[in-house]
Amino acid sequence: MPLRSVRERNLATGGLSSGALNANCTSSKRSQVFTVIVSKCRISLMHVVRATPIAQRMTEEQEVFLKHIQKKGLKRTSQRDLILDIFLRTEAHLSSEDLYRLVRQEDSSIGQTTVYRTLKLLAEAGLAREVRFGDGVTHYEHNYKHQHHDHMICSECGRIIEFFSAELEAIQDAMAAKHRFHVTQHLLRIIGVCAECRRAMKDLAKADSADPRVRAKQATARAR
Numbered sequence: 001m002p003l004r005s006v007r008e009r010n011l012a013t014g015g016l017s018s019g020a021l022n023a024n025c026t027s028s029k030r031s032q033v034f035t036v037i038v039s040k041c042r043i044s045l046m047h048v049v050r051a052t053p054i055a056q057r058m059t060e061e062q063e064v065f066l067k068h069i070q071k072k073g074l075k076r077t078s079q080r081d082l083i084l085d086i087f088l089r090t091e092a093h094l095s096s097e098d099l100y101r102l103v104r105q106e107d108s109s110i111g112q113t114t115v116y117r118t119l120k121l122l123a124e125a126g127l128a129r130e131v132r133f134g135d136g137v138t139h140y141e142h143n144y145k146h147q148h149h150d151h152m153i154c155s156e157c158g159r160i161i162e163f164f165s166a167e168l169e170a171i172q173d174a175m176a177a178k179h180r181f182h183v184t185q186h187l188l189r190i191i192g193v194c195a196e197c198r199r200a201m202k203d204l205a206k207a208d209s210a211d212p213r214v215r216a217k218q219a220t221a222r223a224r
Contacts, residue, residue, distance in 0.1 A: 061088055061127055068125035079110050083118040084127075093131060093139040093160055133160065133189060150188035156197040 058066065065084055066076055086102050087094070094102075100115040119140055122128035129143035133153050150168070152161040168188070176183045193201075 059088075065122065065125050065127060069121060072121075074121075079107070079114055080118050080121075082107055082110070083115055084122065087119075087122060087128065087140070088142070091142070093133075093141050095137050095139050099140070131187065150190070152190045152192065152194075154194035154197055155191055156193050156201075159194050159196075161194070 062081070062084065065080075069076065069080070083099070083103055086106065087099060090099075090102065092098070096112070096116045096119050099119060100112045103110050103115055119128060123130055123140065123143075126143060128140045131139050131141055131151070133139060133151065135158075147164060148169075150163060150165070152163065153159070154161075172183065172186060175181075
């Protein structure tokens with residue numbers, strides 16, 4: 001090949017051989033593929049990052065509570081958020097002392113006064129409802145979007161049984177209408193002994209009657 005042609009070829013290719021050119025082309029293609037993959041990964045990561053706040057959105061109860069405290073000129077705090085969260089997680093009739101003990105297990109810096117005041121705010125916001133079971137203590141239960149119900153209370157063990165009766169509700173409405181009485185709320189408490197306690201009492205009575213000393217005492221009492 002003429003020297004001039006070789007020089008022109010070298011100038012056009014930058015002085016690289018055909019093997020080097022092929023290697024460069026392959027490397028260039030790999031670089032393009034890598035760039036595309038990285039770009040796709042970045043897009044996927046952006047989707048993940050953008051989707052994360054959706055999972056962190058406030059629950060409906062949290063939104064209700066936030067609107068209520070804002071109306072009262074109060075601020076949202078981590079302590080109030082924790083108290084609300086623990087209350088909503090607990091399916092029980094809690095007193096302020098009960099809730100305080102649960103809160104202290106997760107954050108010992110929260111005082112009893114803060115728990116009490118927050119419970120009052122929850123009741124005002126319609127998230128909690130005050131209930132009394134005749135023990136001199138105010139208890140709180142879930143109220144937001146919960147069906148009305150009444151309670152049976154065991155006088156032996158303190159067990160609380162929730163129930164709903166359409167028949168009782170109808171009787172209540174009929175009595176109110178008969179007396180032209182406007183009902184704003186009603187609380188029905190039935191005091192008695194639960195099935196478990198009655199069973200335990202029967203078992204204890206059987207055990208006592210089987211004891212000869214008990215039978216002797218009973219016989220002596222009858223003789224008198």
